[in-house]
Each structure stands twice: as C-alpha cells, then as structure tokens.
Amino acid sequence: MRLVRYRTESGVRSGVVVTRSGEDGVVDLGDEPLTAILATGMHAVRDAVADAAASLPALSSLRLEPPVRPGKILCLGYNYRGHVPDGVDPTADDPDFPDVFVKTSNTLGGPADPVVVPPVADDVDYEGEIAVVIGRRAKDVRIEDALDHVAGYTILNDVSDRSWQRRQSQWAMGKCFDGFAPLEPWLVTPDEAGDPQDMLVEVVRDGVVTVSQSTATTIFSVAYVVSYLSSVMTLEPGDVVSTGTPQKLPDAQRAHRPLRAGDAVTVRVERLGELTTTFIGGPA
Amino acid sequence: MRLVRYRTESGVRSGVVVTRSGEDGVVDLGDEPLTAILATGMHAVRDAVADAAASLPALSSLRLEPPVRPGKILCLGYNYRGHVPDGVDPTADDPDFPDVFVKTSNTLGGPADPVVVPPVADDVDYEGEIAVVIGRRAKDVRIEDALDHVAGYTILNDVSDRSWQRRQSQWAMGKCFDGFAPLEPWLVTPDEAGDPQDMLVEVVRDGVVTVSQSTATTIFSVAYVVSYLSSVMTLEPGDVVSTGTPQKLPDAQRAHRPLRAGDAVTVRVERLGELTTTFIGGPA
Numbered sequence: 001m002r003l004v005r006y007r008t009e010s011g012v013r014s015g016v017v018v019t020r021s022g023e024d025g026v027v028d029l030g031d032e033p034l035t036a037i038l039a040t041g042m043h044a045v046r047d048a049v050a051d052a053a054a055s056l057p058a059l060s061s062l063r064l065e066p067p068v069r070p071g072k073i074l075c076l077g078y079n080y081r082g083h084v085p086d087g088v089d090p091t092a093d094d095p096d097f098p099d100v101f102v103k104t105s106n107t108l109g110g111p112a113d114p115v116v117v118p119p120v121a122d123d124v125d126y127e128g129e130i131a132v133v134i135g136r137r138a139k140d141v142r143i144e145d146a147l148d149h150v151a152g153y154t155i156l157n158d159v160s161d162r163s164w165q166r167r168q169s170q171w172a173m174g175k176c177f178d179g180f181a182p183l184e185p186w187l188v189t190p191d192e193a194g195d196p197q198d199m200l201v202e203v204v205r206d207g208v209v210t211v212s213q214s215t216a217t218t219i220f221s222v223a224y225v226v227s228y229l230s231s232v233m234t235l236e237p238g239d240v241v242s243t244g245t246p247q248k249l250p251d252a253q254r255a256h257r258p259l260r261a262g263d264a265v266t267v268r269v270e271r272l273g274e275l276t277t278t279f280i281g282g283p284a
Numbered sequence: 285m286r287l288v289r290y291r292t293e294s295g296v297r298s299g300v301v302v303t304r305s306g307e308d309g310v311v312d313l314g315d316e317p318l319t320a321i322l323a324t325g326m327h328a329v330r331d332a333v334a335d336a337a338a339s340l341p342a343l344s345s346l347r348l349e350p351p352v353r354p355g356k357i358l359c360l361g362y363n364y365r366g367h368v369p370d371g372v373d374p375t376a377d378d379p380d381f382p383d384v385f386v387k388t389s390n391t392l393g394g395p396a397d398p399v400v401v402p403p404v405a406d407d408v409d410y411e412g413e414i415a416v417v418i419g420r421r422a423k424d425v426r427i428e429d430a431l432d433h434v435a436g437y438t439i440l441n442d443v444s445d446r447s448w449q450r451r452q453s454q455w456a457m458g459k460c461f462d463g464f465a466p467l468e469p470w471l472v473t474p475d476e477a478g479d480p481q482d483m484l485v486e487v488v489r490d491g492v493v494t495v496s497q498s499t500a501t502t503i504f505s506v507a508y509v510v511s512y513l514s515s516v517m518t519l520e521p522g523d524v525v526s527t528g529t530p531q532k533l534p535d536a537q538r539a540h541r542p543l544r545a546g547d548a549v550t551v552r553v554e555r556l557g558e559l560t561t562t563f564i565g566g567p568a
Contacts, residue, residue: 072388099452102386104356106517120515168383171454176517231404233390233460
C-alpha cells in the first residue's frame with residue numbers, strides 16, 4: 001500500500017492511495033499519523049478501503065505533505081560499493097561500521113516544496129536515497145527482528161552543500177540547510193516495497209540518468225542498520241533512516257555541476273515511485 | 285532570573301525561582317514552555333513574582349525537568365584554545381570555522397535523571413558545556429543582533445563514548461546514546477547570566493577539579509556561533525546550542541578513566557549554577 005499525508009482546511013490527514021478505473025484516488029484514514037495507523041495493523045486500512053465511497057478525491061487534486069514528521073533523521077555516509085575492475089574484490093574497501101550523521105528537523109521538506117538554494121550555498125549536490133520509516137519503537141533489536149520495526153519506505157533526497165560539508169570534520173553545516181531533506185509523498189508498506197536489498201535506485205537530471213545502482217550492492221543492509229542504530233539510540237515511530245546514496249555514474253561525475261535555481265532532480269526507486277525536486281533561488 | 289520546568293500530577297509546568305528568607309521557592313508560571321513565556325517579555329514573570337502567595341513550594345520538593353525540549357541540539361567540537369607555552373600565539377591553531385554536530389532528541393536528560401552507561405559503551409567521557417537556549421526564531425541574523433535571539437543559558441553535559449565516536453568519520457554514534465545530554469534545571473536569563481564570554485567553566489570528578497577554563501578563551505563567541513548557524517538553518521525557540529568543552533587539565537588528562545556505573549560528574553559555571561550527573565549501569 002501507498003500511504004500519504006495531505007493538507008485540508010482543517011489540518012493534515014492520512015490517506016491510502018487506491019486505483020479505480022486507472023485513476024488514483026485517496027481514501028481518508030483520519031488525522032492520526034501514518035505510523036499510529038499502521039501500529040494497529042493494516043486491517044484498519046483495508047477496512048477503510050472496503051468501506052470507501054464510490055467517488056474519491058483524485059490524488060492529483062490533493063496537496064501532499066511529507067508522509068511523516070520524523071523526530072530524528074539519521075543518515076548514512078558511504079554505504080554503496082563502488083565500481084571495481086574485473087577480478088578485484090568489491091568488498092575489499094568495506095568499512096567495519098556505518099558512518100552515521102544527523103539531519104536536523106528544519107531540513108524536512110514535502111514532495112511539492114521546492115528547495116531553496118541560498119546565496120551562501122554554491123556547491124549544492126543531490127543524493128537520492130531510500131529512507132526507512134520506523135513503525136515500532138526499537139532499542140537493542142537483533143538484526144533478524146529489525147524489519148519488524150519498519151513501517152515502510154519512502155525516498156529522501158539528501159541535499160548537501162559540499163563546500164560547507166567539508167569546512168570542518170563534521171558534515172552538519174553542509175547537510176542542514178532549511179529544506180535540504182525533501183521526502184517523497186508515499187510511505188510504501190513492506191508488502192508492496194518488497195525486498196529492500198533488491199531495489200534499483202536511480203537519479204535523473206536534465207533527462208540523463210546520473211545514478212543507477214541496486215541496493216544489492218550496499219555494504220550494510222536495512223536490517224543491519226536498524227539493529228546497529230538501535231544499539232545506541234531508541235528509534236521512535238516516524239523516525240527516518242536514510243540508507244546512503246550510490247556514487248554517480250562515471251560520465252555524470254565528470255559532467256557534474258552544482259545545483260542552481262531552475263534545476264530539477266528526480267530520484268526514482270523500484271517499487272517506491274519517484275520524487276522530483278525543483279531548486280529555486282533564495283533571497284540575496 | 286532562574287526559570288525551571290517541574291512535573292506535577294497534571295503535567296509539566298513553568299516556574300521562576302525566588303529566594304525568601306534564604307529559602308528557594310518556585311512561583312508558578314503556568315504550563316506554557318519557558319521560551320513562550322519569555323517571548324512575551326520578562327514583565328509577565330516579574331508580575332507573577334509580585335503577585336505570588338506568601339507561601340511557596342520549596343524548590344527542593346519539586347521534581348525538576350529539563351528547562352526546554354529542544355527541537356534541535358547543536359553542538360560544537362573544538363572551541364576552547366589549548367594551553368600554550370609563553371611566547372606562543374594561542375590563536376595560531378584557530379580553525380576558520382566552528383565544527384558543528386548534532387545530538388538527537390533521545391539524548392535529552394533532565395537534571396535528576398541518571399545517565400545509563402550501556403554495556404556496549406566502554407569509553408564514556410564527560411564534556412561540561414554552556415548551552416545557549418534560543419528564544420526567538422533566528423535566520424540569517426548578524427553577529428551584532430544574535431544575542432537578541434537568546435532566551436538564556438543552561439549547562440549541558442555532552443556525554444560521549446570515545447570509542448563509538450571514533451569508529452567512523454562522523455561522531456553521531458558516540459554522541460547519541462539515550463540520555464547522553466543531561467541539562468541543568470535552570471534557564472538563566474541573560475540579565476543574570478551576564479557576559480557569555482566571561483564565565484568560568486569547571487568540572488569536578490571524584491572531588492578533583494578536572495576542567496577549569498574561562499569562556500574568554502573560546503575561539504568563537506556565542507554571538508558568532510548563533511549568527512553562523514543561522515546562516516544555514518532556522519533556529520527555533522527552545523533549540524539548544526552547546527558551545528563546546530575546554531580540554532581537561534593536564535593532570536586530569538593523565539588520570540582519566542572512562543565513566544562507569546557509580547561515578548558522578550559535576551559541571552559548574554559561574555553565574556549559571558551546576559549540574560551533577562550520576563552514572564548507572566544498564567541491562568547486560
């Protein structure tokens with residue numbers, strides 16, 4: 001199932017996307033957060049769909065919000081293996097542990113929100129990532145139990161200013177500009193998302209595919225990462241764990257130029273859909 | 285003024301500490317957050333004190349909570365100059381920019397909460413710091429205006445596990461164990477806190493002063509840091525900016541051993557008071 005949050009005059013509500021006669025409509029699920037609805041089991045959602053009116057508001061007519069308001073946005077650095085020549089062990093450079101950093105709450109953006117490129121940020125880049133949404137509190141969970149704590153998956157663009165990121169040892173300033181974490185509208189439940197270690201992550205810029213790599217090539221699986229994080233911190237429903245970005249393809253690395261006002265970037269992930277973010281200029 | 289949050293049967297309330305006949309009592313300020321009360325001006329607090337009943341609940345009888353629930357906890361790495369031999373320029377090693385990292389919301393602790401040392405954390409250390417509390421939204425504020433956005437000051441112990449901190453390039457895992465950011469009970473308003481660049485920060489462990497250094501030796505002033513952060517992210521009321529720790533004194537560096545269950549650490553700061561944190565064991 002694809003679950004959404006959408007804005008109405010009386011506030012933000014939850015909904016589930018259903019397709020009838022080829023048209024996407026939304027069945028209302030009330031004003032509780034998606035994670036609270038999922039915590040009671042998917043049967044409530046199925047019942048709402050079964051009882052839904054014949055006529056539904058069209059998905060395209062709704063103003064979609066981020067699917068969750070995470071208390072924490074945890075991100076990974078290097079987590080996809082690079083391309084190596086034939087005969088070279090691709091795991092040779094694997095780090096022993098994930099490299100974890102935090103994006104602050106001001107970075108959260110909705111799927112329809114453009115990202116403002118501030119005048120002080122002149123080296124802005126995209127990172128198309130699969131974001132795991134925590135559904136059930138997780139502390140010290142084992143790897144084999146970790147996916148039971150996942151409500152579903154969405155897409156996050158870990159927008160970063162490389163110049164600010166490299167000013168000092170810690171990356172926070174380059175990662176935490178306002179709006180630098182737009183989320184896809186959907187929370188896709190695990191039954192529909194399928195195996196998180198078998199998804200193709202792609203980025204399209206100016207009509208060119210600049211990233212294309214499967215999660216089969218990640219160093220640390222979703223289950224491992226959730227378990228690892230939970231050995232240190234309590235993960236709460238709605239928290240987001242973004243699983244890192246693949247490297248750009250060699251041609252895209254050579255052709256790369258920083259994002260500017262007027263640019264648009266689409267991140268698309270197999271079975272999760274896509275997130276297109278437009279970039280606009282900020283006040284001088 | 286010293287402002288507090290305290291727990292009652294009907295929820296957490298705000299209060300201001302008043303001293304009468306040598307006894308500290310608390311005047312109730314209602315259930316709004318301290319930053320909301322301060323935003324309307326200190327006259328409301330003064331009026332409440334003037335109108336207060338003759339008999340007040342004793343401060344020592346109240347269960348004190350963290351003075352704020354920050355949406356963001358931003359911290360600085362290296363910000364105090366080290367000790368250098370006579371004739372050596374102490375500013376010679378100053379970095380160009382602050383090194384900024386984030387502590388997640390699960391790290392927040394109240395002044396009465398012990399910090400659990402989990403079995404997986406065997407290299408736990410303290411960092412006694414002055415924490416700035418944002419009072420008024422700040423984005424792109426100039427250095428000369430930055431202190432107008434500060435509600436006051438408190439003390440934060442930036443508890444850190446060095447081994448986890450150094451596993452990878454980013455420090456989040458060593459910084460973000462549950463409860464690793466205990467806050468002093470007080471929010472001390474700027475009129476009482478005085479010049480933030482003229483405060484003595486000390487740490488006492490096992491009866492020995494292990495840290496003793498003035499904020500006069502910081503590289504980046506509070507005003508500079510607030511302005512700098514606001515050039516990237518919107519700071520909201522209640523957000524906390526922790527200003528870094530001085531190095532341990534040479535004898536304390538030599539004698540250092542990781543914190544274990546049964547230890548206690550007191551951070552004290554001129555005009556801000558003190559925060560004593562006890563460390564207890566966690567489940568194996």
